[in-house]
Amino acid sequence: xxxxxxxxxxxxxxxxxxxxxxxxxxxxxxxxxxxxxxxxxxxxxxxxxxxxxxxxxxxxxxxxxxxxxxxxxxxxxxxxxxxxxxxxxxxxxxxxxxxxxxxxxxxxxxxxxxxxxxxxxxxxxxxxxxxxxxxxxxxxxxxxxxxxxxxxxxxxxxxxxxxxxxxxxxxxxxxxxxxxxxxxxxxxxxxxxxxxxxxxxxxxxxxxxxxxxxxxxxxxxxxxxxxxxxxxxxxxxxxxxxxxxxxxxxxxxxxxxxxxxxxxxxxxxxxxxxxxxxxxxxxxxxxxxxxxxxxxxxxxxxxxxxxxxxxxxxxxxxxxxxxxxxxxxxxxxxxxxxxxxxxxxxxxxxxxxxxxxxxxxxxxxxxxxxxxxxxxxxxxxxxxxxxxxxxxxxxxxxxxxxxxxxxxxxxxxxxxxxxxxxxxxxxxxxxxxxxxxxxxxxxxxxxxxxxxxxxxxxxxxxxxxxxxxxxxxxxxxxxxxxxxxxxxxxxxxxxxxxxxxxxxxxxxxxxxxxxxxxxxxxxxxxxxx
Amino acid sequence: xxxxxxxxxxxxxxxxxxxxxxxxxxxxxxxxxxxxxxxxxxxxxxxxxxxxxxxxxxxxxxxxxxxxxxxxxxxxxxxxxxxxxxxxxxxxxxxxxxxxxxxxxxxxxxxxxxxxxxxxxxxxxxxxxxxxxxxxxxxxxxxxxxxxxxxxxxxxxxxxxxxxxxxxxxxxxxxxxxxxxxxxxxxxxxxxxxxxxxxxxxxxxxxxxxxxxxxxxxxxxxxxxxxxxxxxxxxxxxxxxxxxxxxxxxxxxxxxxxxxxxxxxxxxxxxxxxxxxxxxxxxxxxxxxxxxxxxxxxxxxxxxxxxxxxxxxxxxxxxxx
Numbered sequence: 001x002x003x004x005x006x007x008x009x010x011x012x013x014x015x016x017x018x019x020x021x022x023x024x025x026x027x028x029x030x031x032x033x034x035x036x037x038x039x040x041x042x043x044x045x046x047x048x049x050x051x052x053x054x055x056x057x058x059x060x061x062x063x064x065x066x067x068x069x070x071x072x073x074x075x076x077x078x079x080x081x082x083x084x085x086x087x088x089x090x091x092x093x094x095x096x097x098x099x100x101x102x103x104x105x106x107x108x109x110x111x112x113x114x115x116x117x118x119x120x121x122x123x124x125x126x127x128x129x130x131x132x133x134x135x136x137x138x139x140x141x142x143x144x145x146x147x148x149x150x151x152x153x154x155x156x157x158x159x160x161x162x163x164x165x166x167x168x169x170x171x172x173x174x175x176x177x178x179x180x181x182x183x184x185x186x187x188x189x190x191x192x193x194x195x196x197x198x199x200x201x202x203x204x205x206x207x208x209x210x211x212x213x214x215x216x217x218x219x220x221x222x223x224x225x226x227x228x229x230x231x232x233x234x235x236x237x238x239x240x241x242x243x244x245x246x247x248x249x250x251x252x253x254x255x256x257x258x259x260x261x262x263x264x265x266x267x268x269x270x271x272x273x274x275x276x277x278x279x280x281x282x283x284x285x286x287x288x289x290x291x292x293x294x295x296x297x298x299x300x301x302x303x304x305x306x307x308x309x310x311x312x313x314x315x316x317x318x319x320x321x322x323x324x325x326x327x328x329x330x331x332x333x334x335x336x337x338x339x340x341x342x343x344x345x346x347x348x349x350x351x352x353x354x355x356x357x358x359x360x361x362x363x364x365x366x367x368x369x370x371x372x373x374x375x376x377x378x379x380x381x382x383x384x385x386x387x388x389x390x391x392x393x394x395x396x397x398x399x400x401x402x403x404x405x406x407x408x409x410x411x412x413x414x415x416x417x418x419x420x421x422x423x424x425x426x427x428x429x430x431x432x433x434x435x436x437x438x439x440x441x442x443x444x445x446x447x448x449x450x451x452x453x454x455x456x457x458x459x460x461x462x463x464x465x466x467x468x469x470x471x472x473x474x475x476x477x478x479x480x481x482x483x484x485x486x487x488x489x490x491x492x493x494x495x496x497x498x499x500x501x502x503x504x505x506x507x508x509x510x511x512x513x514x515x516x517x518x519x520x521x522x523x524x525x526x527x528x529x
Numbered sequence: 530x531x532x533x534x535x536x537x538x539x540x541x542x543x544x545x546x547x548x549x550x551x552x553x554x555x556x557x558x559x560x561x562x563x564x565x566x567x568x569x570x571x572x573x574x575x576x577x578x579x580x581x582x583x584x585x586x587x588x589x590x591x592x593x594x595x596x597x598x599x600x601x602x603x604x605x606x607x608x609x610x611x612x613x614x615x616x617x618x619x620x621x622x623x624x625x626x627x628x629x630x631x632x633x634x635x636x637x638x639x640x641x642x643x644x645x646x647x648x649x650x651x652x653x654x655x656x657x658x659x660x661x662x663x664x665x666x667x668x669x670x671x672x673x674x675x676x677x678x679x680x681x682x683x684x685x686x687x688x689x690x691x692x693x694x695x696x697x698x699x700x701x702x703x704x705x706x707x708x709x710x711x712x713x714x715x716x717x718x719x720x721x722x723x724x725x726x727x728x729x730x731x732x733x734x735x736x737x738x739x740x741x742x743x744x745x746x747x748x749x750x751x752x753x754x755x756x757x758x759x760x761x762x763x764x765x766x767x768x769x770x771x772x773x774x775x776x777x778x779x780x781x782x783x784x785x786x787x788x789x790x791x792x793x794x795x796x797x798x799x800x801x802x803x804x805x806x807x808x809x810x811x812x813x814x815x816x817x818x819x820x821x822x823x824x825x826x827x828x829x830x831x832x833x834x835x836x837x838x839x840x841x842x843x844x845x846x847x848x849x850x
Contacts, residue, residue: 040612042568113612114575115580116566184613207800208694230694232798232810236677237693241798244684244692377811400606408560408813415564426569438570 019416021046023225025523028238032231036204037107038154038195042117048520052211053089054154054195057082057099057135058147060429060518062340066094066155066196072473075142080150082133086218088157089200096129100168101158103127105181106176106504121149125171129138142471144478148430157194163506187512198222198524207231227523242267242506245479249507251521255381255504271327272515274503275339275428277435278379279331280372280389280496282307282421283301285456289420291371291401294364303422305362307493311348312355320499323381323388327504331497333486334439335432338500339517342432343483345490348497355396367397373413376404386423417454425501429518433482437466440489457494534834539831544743549600552819553593553850560813561585562609583609596819605823615820619802624704625695626794626801630786632708632721634779637728642775644729645736646763649744660733667730676723676796683719690719693798720797724786735778739771746770754845772843780836788825 029177033049034041046180051060057080059065071079086094104127106118113434121220123140130136137146160170161179170176182192198221199211209229215224230247232238238250239257253261258269283289284307288299300306316330323392335342370393374386383404413419426435442458443450449466462485469481505513507520512526563580571579580586584595599606605615621833648657670678684692696716707713743749744767752766791803798804802821809817842848 034611045667109582111607111612114578116568116579189530205800230798232693233804234798237680237796237798240677240680240685241692241694244680244688246684246692338831406811408565408811411564411813412559412561415561430570434570443573445573448574449575451571451576452569 022295023223024228025224025249025526026228026230026247027521027523027526028230028232028241028247029521030231030235030238030250030252031231031233031282032207033204033209035184036190036201037184038156039108039115039118040113041229042152043116044519045231045521048522050430051197051520051522052199053193053197053201054156055197056151056153056155058150060151060516060520062148062431068152070147073136075144075471076139078137078139078146079130080135080137081273083132083218083522084137087216088159088196089194089214090157090159091216092157094155094157095132096135097132097168097227098155098158099135100129100170101154101163101176101178102153102156103170104168104174104176104178105155105156106174108176108181109170110181110183117152121152125172126522129167142473144471144473145430145434148152148434151429155161155196156192159194160192181395199227202226203230205503212399222523223527224478224523239506248511249505249513249521249526251503251505252380253504253506255323258325258327258504259508265509267506268511269504269506270513270515271502271504272517273329273336273338274519275336275517276425276501277331277334277336277428277499278385278423278425278498278520279334280310280421280498281419281424281439281454282310282493282495283417283419283454283456284492284494290418291369291373291403292420294368295366296363298371300362300364300368302491303362305358306364306368307496309355309358309362309396310393310398311493311496312351312358313396314347314348314389314496314498315350315392316499317350319385319388323384324499324502327477327502329500329502331499333432333490334426334436334495334497335428335486336500339428339432341479341482343479343486345486352392352395353419359396359398365397367399369399369401370421371401371403371419372397372421372423373405373410373419375401375407375410378407378410379423381502382423389423414454417456419454422454423498427519431482433466433469433485434488436462436482438471440485440494441466455494457489457492458490459488462488462492519529536552537830537834540591541827544830545823549597549819550593552822553596556813556815556818557589557592562813562815565813566609577734582636586688590801596816600823605820608809608814608817610655610812610814610817614814618817619805619824622800622802624706624788625799626790626803628798629717629720629724629793629801630709630783630790632717633724633728633786634783636721636725637732637782638775638779640725641729641732642736644768645733646740646771648733648737649740649765652741653825658840664730664733667726670726672723672727673792675726676720676793677722679719680796680813692719693714693796695800720790720793721797723793723797724790728782731782732775735775737769739774740767743767743770769843774842776843777836780832780839784825787828818826 001423029045031045033046036503038050038054055066056220057067066083068081068083070078072078081389082096088094102511122173123143125140126138128136163178186192188204190201198214198217202210202212211227213225215221232241235254239253241247242250261267261269282301284302286299286302288303292301296301320328320330332348333345352378376383386402386404390402393400428435437449437454440453440457440462441449442463464479465485465488469478472478472481503515504517505515507513511529512527512529516525562585563576567576567579608615608618611618644660648660648767651657680692683690694716695707697710698707698713699709729798748768752762791807794801794803795807807819
């Protein structure tokens, strides 16, 4: 009877059309790409999706993609050589005019709303085509970070009815003499979704996107005939969909999912160290921090010894091994040590006795009271890590009150600077210095520095190094400044680095996944064994 | 009847107004869209500019009145997150939710009512006791857990139904529907069953208690004594009299299903409005949440109205003046 039932089920499955097509890769993202238009929205899933269709001058690995190289004419002027022989999906050749057009579109506000992704694109003042295969970028201040920022300048084709013939002149409003930019609908129905990427747009609805291979791709064409991207925000549903054969690959499986795959011959998982540092932000304000109090009325977190003691109290290896099963790495600085440009730093010590002694030395032998905040729905295992941290600190005598809350609530409290200590993760797609310049530089509205400095940290040595880095176009010298800034911050510890995350993918066992470090999921990284 | 309708309309607009204030203030207190939308590498200047583009830098009361004056003109605002008008965003997802809700209600009625009448008529039988036990179980299983169980059994082990998503749709009058499409139906089945299990149990119980009550009424005894054949007795005399509570509950439940099948839609990744609500709360997307809840209040008002009209049709003694 049982056998008949299984057979029946199998027959039914085939009859009902459950069979998979072998050469279409079906992926499940953990959140929905927000638009086909590459400019309005940031976020890993939107970026991961759009990279199939559009390319930029610089690739995700910081190497030239639609360019062949660049030279600094002066610290405020960069000339980029464009790759020749590249064609758009509509057959038009890729030239400097397209780059100018794309920069205009990037700056243009649709319905008077800025593009979230590109509103922080720096002090760009001019984009000039120099012949067909070179573009010059001019900036107000020296802006070496532009090389990293070019990753976000997805190149669109400057063709179609609304683009006038002849050269396009860039202006900062993005107006550029273009009568009308394509609308959201134009992008979603594919008319305007024309890039140079290895896949072409077929259809897009928020939870489901379909693409087909671009057979005329300038590089090596994909092995996949097509790609289907579903968006499944619930991790249980995503994993069930994988096991049921609805998807070939899912991103961000949970630790429980990974354990469940143990001994399963049909499915496997892949892991890759990612550019994200999880750390504890401490408000070092000398006048005290919200939710932090000591018996003598002083401000414990303003004392560097206290911050070092809190770091010493944390067993990072235990967190990465026990909570993540090894799919995370202990952190020793604010940027992942394996991120290009990060300095060499010693591992952070774990010694609870030493921590206790240091806390006593700082004047808090009986500890103090600390409210520690963490978002409950933002980071994999985030709540558990927060609990572990709270326990480590209670062991050295700090009274910790753990407060976990949904991301939207947490984000508001963070923006309003209502939290003296909180758990946070920061990705580094634009290199190590970019993050610390926002998180730890003294707040300076004119220079745009320190806008996310929730530590209220201010150090002359650090600021000097960051300001030197911000204008240095020589890569080796820039790295040296980053090293100096990092060492200065780590010595003061306005935040406590805890671990570096790994990106995880669960997939069919006959696939290999060569994962990426920028937390994006794309078909390029997946192939048959 | 007209004064009844007018009175209802007046009450509902007050209701909608109160609700919109509650949601507006609630979302304002709890979350800040700029904090959610602005990434860490926004400068201070960018954040201020973003707040003014979203219009959230104005005092709450100003924001609320500008919202109200727009609503009067039929403009529910623009989503902070998607930068699209809110109404189409909700309406385009409505068919997906409605389809599953109606299918679930239909399953609930078609299985629940006959089972309930059977149980009511045969109180001492073993099958009745089994049905009663099963309904208790069906009542008590948490919805999300039951959903995962369904996925595990039908999608992962037996592989007869897909685990999630909507599948192919057929476009009818410009609306995408799964009903007329084999692949769409297969995708719809598990979420519908997940929602229907609770409904089946409830309808069974309702129909059973109704049957037990009605069967001992004098008019039933009289009808039996008159020699009316049993099928006609059940159809004409029993059914009609137990229908009032069933219609009431079905109406309310339908509203509940449309408005708050969030859990089921999330677990099955069904692209309906429940999932949109959850995502929007998560993303501090106030315009979507406010518009959604206003629409839901209006929907309940309409459903309750339809239920009231149905009463009058079912029971000639009820009149609205």
